[in-house]
Amino acid sequence: MPSKYTGLLFFAALCAAGLCGCARKQAAESGAKKIGLVFDVGGRGDKSFNDSAYNGMERARKELGIEYSYIEPGEGADKESALRQLASGREGLIFGTGFLFTDDINIVSADFPDKMFACVDYAVNPAKPIAPNVVALKFREQEGSFLVGAIAGLTTKTNVVGFVGGMDIPLIHKFELGYAAGVKAVNPQCKVIVGYAGVTGEAFKNPAKGKAIAFSQIDQGADIIFHASGSTGLGVFEAARERNIKAIGVDSDQYSEAPGYILTSMIKKVDVGLYETVKSWLAGTLKGGVTELGLARDGVGYVYDENNKDLISPETIKKVESLKRKIISGEIKVPSVKENR
Amino acid sequence: MSARAKTALLQLAASAAAVALAFLTGALIMLLVGVNPLAVYSALFEGVLLNPYGLAQIIFKSTPLMLTGLSVAFAFRAGLFNIGAEGQMIMGGCCCALAGFSLKGLPWLIHAPLCIIAAMAGGMLWAALPGYLKAKRGAHEVITTIMMNFIAAALTNYFVMARFHEPETVHTASIMPSAFLPRLAALSSFFKGSPANAAFFIGLAACALAGWLLWKTALGYEIRAVGLSPDAAAVSGISVARKTMSAFLIAGALAGLASVNFVMGYKHYFEEDFTGGAGFMGIAVALVGQNNPAGVLAAALLFGALSHGTLVINALVPKDIVLILQALLIIFVITFDGIARRYAAANFGEKA
Numbered sequence: 001m002p003s004k005y006t007g008l009l010f011f012a013a014l015c016a017a018g019l020c021g022c023a024r025k026q027a028a029e030s031g032a033k034k035i036g037l038v039f040d041v042g043g044r045g046d047k048s049f050n051d052s053a054y055n056g057m058e059r060a061r062k063e064l065g066i067e068y069s070y071i072e073p074g075e076g077a078d079k080e081s082a083l084r085q086l087a088s089g090r091e092g093l094i095f096g097t098g099f100l101f102t103d104d105i106n107i108v109s110a111d112f113p114d115k116m117f118a119c120v121d122y123a124v125n126p127a128k129p130i131a132p133n134v135v136a137l138k139f140r141e142q143e144g145s146f147l148v149g150a151i152a153g154l155t156t157k158t159n160v161v162g163f164v165g166g167m168d169i170p171l172i173h174k175f176e177l178g179y180a181a182g183v184k185a186v187n188p189q190c191k192v193i194v195g196y197a198g199v200t201g202e203a204f205k206n207p208a209k210g211k212a213i214a215f216s217q218i219d220q221g222a223d224i225i226f227h228a229s230g231s232t233g234l235g236v237f238e239a240a241r242e243r244n245i246k247a248i249g250v251d252s253d254q255y256s257e258a259p260g261y262i263l264t265s266m267i268k269k270v271d272v273g274l275y276e277t278v279k280s281w282l283a284g285t286l287k288g289g290v291t292e293l294g295l296a297r298d299g300v301g302y303v304y305d306e307n308n309k310d311l312i313s314p315e316t317i318k319k320v321e322s323l324k325r326k327i328i329s330g331e332i333k334v335p336s337v338k339e340n341r
Numbered sequence: 342m343s344a345r346a347k348t349a350l351l352q353l354a355a356s357a358a359a360v361a362l363a364f365l366t367g368a369l370i371m372l373l374v375g376v377n378p379l380a381v382y383s384a385l386f387e388g389v390l391l392n393p394y395g396l397a398q399i400i401f402k403s404t405p406l407m408l409t410g411l412s413v414a415f416a417f418r419a420g421l422f423n424i425g426a427e428g429q430m431i432m433g434g435c436c437c438a439l440a441g442f443s444l445k446g447l448p449w450l451i452h453a454p455l456c457i458i459a460a461m462a463g464g465m466l467w468a469a470l471p472g473y474l475k476a477k478r479g480a481h482e483v484i485t486t487i488m489m490n491f492i493a494a495a496l497t498n499y500f501v502m503a504r505f506h507e508p509e510t511v512h513t514a515s516i517m518p519s520a521f522l523p524r525l526a527a528l529s530s531f532f533k534g535s536p537a538n539a540a541f542f543i544g545l546a547a548c549a550l551a552g553w554l555l556w557k558t559a560l561g562y563e564i565r566a567v568g569l570s571p572d573a574a575a576v577s578g579i580s581v582a583r584k585t586m587s588a589f590l591i592a593g594a595l596a597g598l599a600s601v602n603f604v605m606g607y608k609h610y611f612e613e614d615f616t617g618g619a620g621f622m623g624i625a626v627a628l629v630g631q632n633n634p635a636g637v638l639a640a641a642l643l644f645g646a647l648s649h650g651t652l653v654i655n656a657l658v659p660k661d662i663v664l665i666l667q668a669l670l671i672i673f674v675i676t677f678d679g680i681a682r683r684y685a686a687a688n689f690g691e692k693a
Contacts, residue, residue, distance in 0.1 A: 036656070043660065069656035078617065078652070081398065084534060085652055088394060100511065111534050123510075169508065199503060201511040201613060 035060070035278060036086030037070040038079060040098035044072060048230075048251045049270060053097045053120065056271030060278040080104040087112040093281045095274060099123045099171060100201075109134045116286060118277050120270055121171060124290060132288040137273050140294030141171075142178030142336040143327050144266040145226070147295075147302045147320050148248050149182020151264055152224040153190050154316040155246070160191045162217035164236050166204040166229030168196040170337065175228035175250070175266070177335045185332070186319065193217045197232045210235030218243050224263060226250070237261065246311070255307045263311050265303045272298055296328045344689035355681035359673035366673075367666040376658050388653030389646055395653070397525065397535030401602070403645025404537075405430070405616070407544040408599035409623025410641050411551050412464075412592045414632040416482075418555055419588030420568035425471060425486025426596040427620025428493030429464035433597025435497045436463030437604045438611035439505075441516025452519040457543070457601055464597020465590050467493055472589030476582035482589075490620070498613055505611075512612035522606040538606030545638070547595060552634040554591075564588050596620060622648075625671055629678075 037057055039050045057068050069091065071082045079096070083104055086094045092115060096105050099121040109117045109131050122136035130136055152161045163179055165172040180192045195213040197203035210232035214225055218239065225240065226248035227233035233250060237258040240247040247258065249265030273293050280286045293299020304317055326332040368378035389395040409426040416423035440459035444452060467489055474480035505513045522539040525532040555561035566574040567584045575581050603615050626644055630636030647670065651663045 071652060071655045072660045073652070073655075080536070081649070082652055082655075084394070085388070086656065088392075089656075103510070200498060200506065202498060 032065060032067045033092060033282060034090045035066050035068040035281075036089070036091035036094040037068060037274075038082045038086065038094070038096050038101070039070060039072045040100065041073070048254075049120075049268075050097060052252055052268075052270040053095070053274055056274030057278075059271060060275050063275075064278060064282060066278060066282070080108060083108045083117075084111070087115050087117075092116065093118065093278065093286075095120065095277075097270070105134055106131065116281060116288075118274075120273060122290075123171070130289055134288050135277060135286065136290045137277060138290055138292045139268050139270075139273065139299050140174075140292055140334070140336070141228075141266070141268060141300060142174045142181075142334045143294045144268065144300030144302060145175045145178030145228075146182035146185070146327065146332075146334045147324060148226055148264055148266045149179035149184075150186045150320050150323050151182075151302065151312060151316055152179070152226060152248065153183035153185070153187035154319060155263065155312065156187070156190060156224050158221045158223045159187070159189055160193065160221035160223065162193045162214065162220075162222035162225035163195070164210055164213050164217070164225060164227040164229055164233065165194070165196040166198075166232050167201060168199050168203070172196070172228050173338045174336045175226075177338065179226050181335055182323075185323065191221075193220055193222055197229055204230030204232055206232045207235035207238065211239045214239035214247075215243070218245055224248065226266070228266075249303075253303045253305075255303065259307070262308065264308055267301050267303060269293070269299050269301065294327075295324055347689050348685040351685055352678070352681045355677040356674065359677035360670065362677075363666070363670040363673040366669050367662075370665060371658060371662060374659070374662065376662070381654050381657050384657055385650050385654050389650045393531050393533070394535055395649060397532045397537040398649040399642060399645045400525070400541050401535060401537040401607070401645070402648045403641040404541045404544045404602040405599040405619040406622055406626050406644050406648075407638055407641035408547055408595050408602075409620050410626030410630055410637040411547055411623075411634060412595035412599070413623045413627035414630065414634070414637050415551055415555070415595060416588050416592040417627060417632045418568045419564045419584060420571065421475065421585065421588055421592075422483050423468070423486055423589070423592045423596075424483055424624065425468060425489050425620075426592070426599070426623045427616060427618070428486070428490035429467045429593045429596035430599045430616050430620045431490075431493040431497055432467040433460040433462075433464035434600030434604050434611050434615055435501055436460060436466075436597070437600055438501075438513050438516055441520040441604065441609070442505075442514045444520075445517060447517075447519055449519045449521075452517065453522065453605065456516070456520045456605055457598070460597045460601050460604070461594040462597070464593040464595070464600075466593070468589045468593025468596070469586075472586045472593075475589070476585040497611070501611060507610075512608070512610040512615075515609045516604065520605055521609060522601065524606065536607040538602065540602035540606045543598065543601060544641075547598065548634040548638045551595070555634075560584075560587065596623070599623075617648075629671065629674060 044050055044054055060066050061068060073079055073082045079101055083094060083096060087108055094115060094117050096119045101119050102123045105117050105119045113133055116133050118135040118137050120137045124136055161183055163176050165176055176194055183190050183192050197206050197209045210229055214236040217225055223245045225236055227236040228250045237247050240261045241258050246263040247261055248263050251268045253265045253267060255262045327334060371378040371381060409430060412426045413423050437456050437460035440456045471482050471485035471489055474485050475482045501513055507514055525537045526535060555565060563579045564584050566579055567581050571581045599619060604611060622644060626637055626640045630640035647667050655663055
């Protein structure tokens with residue numbers, strides 16, 4: 001039974017490797033402040049949420065001189081253990097990217113009271129107070145969605161637009177409500193059709209379902225569809241391409257997913273959120289609790305560049321910019337919570 | 342020196358060579374992508390073995406692997422390939438959580454054992470169908486168990502999540518505290534912060550029990566006889582169909598039991614993907630462990646250490662490198678083990 005020894009030998013080899021490496025590692029350490037980041041299931045290269053988080057850290061490294069390390073736990077991995085791993089190291093501020101980290105951050109932050117934790121899209125539970133060392137990093141997605149809704153309302157020819165959500169949860173309702181309000185603000189006659197892909201995490205990675213919902217909305221007359229549904233949205237883009245309508249991307253600029261068919265994208269600047277958090281942490285002003293980034297702090301926005309400038313009229317942009325100013329000044333209040341649910 | 346001692350020494354050397362070569366090859370790949378292998382290996386060492394949390398993580402991560410490994414090994418002793426440990430573990434976890442949150446007001450002494458039984462029953466149920474199809478209809482268990490894995494994942498995903506999930510999460514409600522397994526942290530501050538829990542002892546007990554069942558009881562003897570030669574077993578009056586069924590049910594119960602570590606000991610709920618692939622990893626654990634309970638235990642500890650090591654060095658190298666290192670280690674260990682055994686058989690006349 002050689003395997004009896006395999007474990008032992010593995011340990012021995014580890015020891016040897018460790019002894020060789022220790023000296024080198026000490027030398028490599030510098031005085032820079034260190035930050036840890038745990039990616040969501042998608043990991044780097046998702047062209048969206050996780051990549052944006054990575055860009056934010058890279059910017060902080062270059063401009064603020066911090067060091068950072070990250071963990072990509074992958075499918076079904078142990079998020080709590082990953083957070084703990086970073087927290088027990090030299091890292092002083094640890095990020096979890098995604099609402100699925102909420103429970104894990106609550107547990108780990110209690111065991112490391114002298115470290116700061118920040119959770120992107122933290123799901124706030126009104127019954128539970130947020131720990132003093134936890135930053136709930138929220139985005140006012142409803143504000144960015146309002147603006148792309150206004151673009152849709154001004155651009156539609158059929159006076160019917162669609163919305164495809166991923167998982168039916170309050171976080172995604174913010175996109176839906178902001179979008180619908182934006183449409184109605186500029187075009188009260190326009191109808192908004194709403195569909196959700198499901199109630200589980202699966203709803204964010206089901207392109208076939210996204211395509212089916214988009215088709216049914218197109219059949220009901222929709223000529224512009226906004227999605228907030230992760231990779232389910234790729235199905236929406238596919239439907240837009242096949243039936244020659246326009247789609248609106250989410251989280252990052254999704255133009256390249258279906259060039260010519262993406263009217264604009266509602267961008268959520270996770271990189272800005274991370275960068276700002278790091279900055280205030282370095283300044284010593286970072287406090288636990290909810291931090292919300294909206295249009296005012298450049299946390300959300302929409303895409304208008306070389307790629308889509310022929311799809312949106314200059315008058316539309318003018319109107320949208322004035323709406324943006326009104327939201328920032330507080331003149332327009334964008335709804336974000338569904339009633340009676 | 343006796344032939345036995347020589348064989349043991351040879352195998353020790355073979356394992357050492359395998360591990361060293363795997364690390365060396367891994368180091369070459371790291372150099373190719375511009376990562377300092379010494380920094381990575383030293384972090385691995387510090388994070389896994391020099392720190393109490395790392396050691397506790399080995400215990401925690403190895404517990405389900407031990408049980409799924411046993412599940413695969415047990416079926417293998419009856420000549421069956423149980424590729425379905427993953428699905429059996431999922432169903433076990435689902436039943437365990439259902440029993441955990443729907444039964445209320447029971448004392449721990451009744452509730453916790455009930456949940457453990459529910460976990461075993463769930464796994465058993467999921468193994469019963471492929472077992473029956475194999476025993477009575479001759480349907481190949483590799484295909485049927487793989488298909489049952491898909492069904493288990495989709496069914497629990499749909500049914501549990503649609504009906505029992507907590508809003509804004511992908512998991513069920515929490516089980517009652519009366520069904521929690523105590524954490525090792527409650528025993529000693531050494532384990533502080535670690536999710537290692539009493540399920541580890543369940544795993545150890547299962548290893549001992551499986552060994553006893555296979556080699557000390559009539560049922561075990563008959564199961565092994567069927568595994569070695571179904572025809573010979575049938576001639577000597579053993580019902581092959583019945584033993585096939587028994588082996589599958591026991592394998593299913595063991596795989597179902599693997600879910601207890603997560604559901605009763607760690608998060609206290611059922612979650613999509615909670616297995617972390619432990620069911621599939623169990624196949625590798627059984628293979629490296631030579632389908633032998635003591636070997637499975639050792640292999641599970643090794644894989645547990647690797648699994649935690651993956652996380653430790655993930656901060657330093659891309660995820661892909663870690664996966665490559667893990668696969669290299671398995672390949673080298675299995676290969677060198679084979680060489681050593683052949684050499685021993687040829688030169689010392691020792692059957693290992």
